[in-house]
Amino acid sequence: MTTSFLSDDDRWAAVEHRDRAADGAFFCGVRTTGVYCRPSCAGRPLRRNVAFYETREAARAAGLRACLRCRPDEPIETLAYGFGDTPLGLALAAISEAGLALLIMGSDRVEMREDLAARFPRARLQEDDAVAAPALAALAAAIDGGHPAALPLDERGTDLQRAVWKALREIPAGSTASYAKVAQAIGRPQAVRAVARACGANPVAVLTPCHRVVRSDGGLSGYRWGVERKRALLARERAA
Numbered sequence: 001m002t003t004s005f006l007s008d009d010d011r012w013a014a015v016e017h018r019d020r021a022a023d024g025a026f027f028c029g030v031r032t033t034g035v036y037c038r039p040s041c042a043g044r045p046l047r048r049n050v051a052f053y054e055t056r057e058a059a060r061a062a063g064l065r066a067c068l069r070c071r072p073d074e075p076i077e078t079l080a081y082g083f084g085d086t087p088l089g090l091a092l093a094a095i096s097e098a099g100l101a102l103l104i105m106g107s108d109r110v111e112m113r114e115d116l117a118a119r120f121p122r123a124r125l126q127e128d129d130a131v132a133a134p135a136l137a138a139l140a141a142a143i144d145g146g147h148p149a150a151l152p153l154d155e156r157g158t159d160l161q162r163a164v165w166k167a168l169r170e171i172p173a174g175s176t177a178s179y180a181k182v183a184q185a186i187g188r189p190q191a192v193r194a195v196a197r198a199c200g201a202n203p204v205a206v207l208t209p210c211h212r213v214v215r216s217d218g219g220l221s222g223y224r225w226g227v228e229r230k231r232a233l234l235a236r237e238r239a240a
Helices: 008-016 056-061 109-119 129-143 159-169 179-185 192-200 227-239
Strands: 027-030 035-037 050-053 077-086 089-095 100-106 123-127
Touching: 008 050, 027 056, 035 056, 050 056, 077 100, 077 109, 077 129, 089 109, 089 129, 100 109, 100 129, 109 123, 159 179, 159 192, 179 192
Parallel strands: 077 123
Antiparallel strands: 027 035, 027 050, 077 089, 089 100
């Protein structure tokens, strides 16, 4: 979905709502501070002090400098996202040019979008159900015990986190592993707590199956999308 900001009224509305879909479409110059910003900048200028510019070059030609808060000269990444229903509730998928960047479950669209925005504070977010559909279909297939299509992943984390997430994807469906076993699998047997934190930071629900990691005694530990979902996922996989 593409949004146009052709009139100053449209542009000011985007500034008031800190609309990330407007980032890159125009720049907001603030006469009183002498800076130009992204429309989504957290600053709160008065309308009478604002001028709009098509490009950052035009803003600089007007004598303005880049805002240090929103850093409008840094590259803008676009994330297309969409919502879908799964057998275990609502899901949100976000896709970058590199691949699937986020796949989360929840119950409230506003909260889930806020989670997305917090994770990618400098991204321009565009709702696009068609782009998100393959990831949501893969999630639904995985929950149903099927074989989801392989998707490119845009994983962003430390080397240890990415190693953990890779190890999680190697745990067979219907099986579980302890945090200690995962730590051994990545060659860091002393890093059990770090493994647990990496599981908690997993950005791709179910397809990177952190739900298959349990305590050493076999008990279910926490799950960022709810222990009941974790229990249901394991039960579905064992029954498949």
